[in-house]
Amino acid sequence: MSGPIPVAVVGPTASGKSALALDLAERLDGEVVNIDAMQQYRGMDIGTAKLPIEQRRGIPHHQLDVLDVTETATVAGYLAGAVADIDTLRDAGKTPIIVGGSMMYIQALLDDWQLPATEPVVRAKYEGQLERLGVAALHQELARVDPAAAASILDTDGRRIVRALEVVEITGEPFAASAPVIGEPRWGTKIVAVDRDTEHLDERIRLRTELMFDGGLVSEVRLLEGQGLRDGQTARRAIGYAQVLAAFDGEYDLAEAAERTFIGTRRYVRRQRSWFRRDHRITWLDGASDELAEQALRVVVGDTGTRGR
Template sequence: MENETDVVRPDLVVVLGPTASGKSALGIALAQQFNGEIVSADSRQVYRGLDIGTAKVTPHERSLVPHHLLDVVDPGEVYSVAQFQREAIAVIDAILRREHLPLLVGGSPHYIQTVVDNFDIPTVEPQPELRARLESRPLEDLLRELEQLDPQSAVSVDRKNPRRVIRALEVCLVTGKPFSQQRRSARPLYRCLLLGIQWPREILYQRIDSRIDERLQQGLVAEVQEQLEKGLSHERLDSFGLEYRFVSRWLRGELASEAEMVQRLKYASHDFARRQLSWFRRDQRILWLDGEEGGLVARASTAVRAFLAHP
C-alpha cells in the first residue's frame, strides 16, 4: 500500500492574510525572485469590472509577473467555489509544467482551502425554485435555519452574505446532510508552504481605513454606479462584499450621508478582518510573518528558499 509520506508532490507557495495586510505586494515580490506565477484566491476578483472595491492588482503590477484567475466572469454570472477549485488546479498544473513556481495569493479562506486540502466539494446543482423561496425570506430566518441544520457552517459562513448562506442551506436541504460534513479533504495534490502576514490589530485597522479612503478617491462610488447602470441590481452588489454593499446602501438612501457610509464601512471591515484572522488561526500549518518588522520580503524569501531546498 502506498505510504502517504512517500508521495512526491509538486510545490505550491500560499500567501494569505486579512484584508489590507499586503498579500499582493508580497506575492509579486516572491514571484519575481523565484520565477513564479500568481494564482488569485479571491472570491471577488474573478469578476470583471470590480476593480477598485476588490483592490485588484493594477495593469502595471500584472505586467511584472503573470497573474491568473482575475476577470474570469461578468458580475451578473455566478462563480462557485467548485469552479474556482477546478480552474485553480488546472492553472497551477500548467504553471508547474512550465517549470515555474505557483503562488496562490489571496484572503478568501474557502478558496485557499479547496486547493491546499483538495476538498471534495458537494456537486449539488443550483435549484432555482428552492433558491427563489429562500431569497424571499429574511436573512435572519435563513441563519436560524442554518444554525439548526448545520451549526458548523453557520459559524464559518459569511453571515452577512445572503448568497453564501443560501448556498449552504441549499446543499443541506437537497442532500439531507450538513454542508460542512460534505466538504471533505481528499489526498493533497501539492506540498504547500503557507505564509501568513500579520499586523498588530490597531495598525491593521489603520491600514484598512487608509485603503478605504484611497478606494473612494480612486472612484469606488463611480464603479458602483457604473455597475448599476449596466443593469446589476443592488441586491447583487450586496453579495460582492462590504465596499459594494455600503456604497450601494448609501446610493439607495439607506444611509444618511457619505460620512456615515464611510464610517460604517470601516467598522464593518475591521470586523471582517477579525473573522478572517479567526478562520486562519485554526490552521497550525501557517507560518506567520510580522508585517510591522522590517524586511518582510527578505524573511518570506528565506522561508520559501528553505521550503524549496528540502522537498
C-alpha cells in the same frame, strides 16, 4: 506532473499579501494566481483593492477579470480554471504564487474540497427566502441549524449562507462535515499567512476604505450598475459594493456606506483569522516586518520558521 512547488500567501484583508506575493514571484521566477473570489470580476477594481496593471511589476496574474458581474462566482468554477493554470505554470517551470483571502476557495484548492452537487429545488427555496426575508434572517436560520457554519460565514454573504443551508439540507450533516481533513496540501504547496497587530490592521482597513471612497468607488459601482451589477447573485453582495448600492437606494448616505464598509471589512478579517488559525500547516509572518520577504523565503526553502504562531 512535476514542477516547482507552489507558494500560497494567505491571511486577512489589508495585511500586505499582494506586495509579498510580488516579492516572492520576483525571487522564485513565479507568476501570481489570484484566490480572491471578488477579484475575479471585471470592473470590480477599486472596491476589491485589485492591483492595477502598472503596479504588478510585469508579473503575469491569473484568475483576475475572468467573470462579468452578472455571473455567479462558484468554488467549482474557480477550481477548474485555477488548477489548470497552476499545472500549466509548473509544467513550464514557473512557481505559482497563490494569493488571496477567500477562505473556502483556498481550502477547496489546496485540500480538494468536493462539496455536494447543487440540487436546484433546494437551492431555489433558499434563494427565494433570501430575496423575501433578507440576508440577516437567513443567517439567523443558519445559526439555528448549524452554528459552526454561521460563525464562519459573514452575515452579509447571502450566497454562501444559501450554499451552507443547501448542503446541510442535502446531506443532513453540518456544513463542515463535507470539508476535507487537513493533510498534505495539493502539490506540496508551502503556505504562509501575513498578519499584523489588530490595532494596526484596523488602521490600515480604515485608510483603505477612505482611499476607496475618495478614489472612485462610488463611480465604479454606478458604472457596474449599468452593466448589470444588481442582477448578479455574488458581485452585488461584495463588501463595499453592497453598501454603495444601499446608499443609491436611499437606505443611508455615502458617509454611512463608508463606515459600514469599514465595519464589514473588519468583521470579515476576524473570521479570516479564525479560519486560517485552524490550519497547522501555515507559517505566520508579521506583515509589518522589514524582512517579510526574506522570512517568507526561508519558509519556502525549508526553514520551519514560526509555525502555528
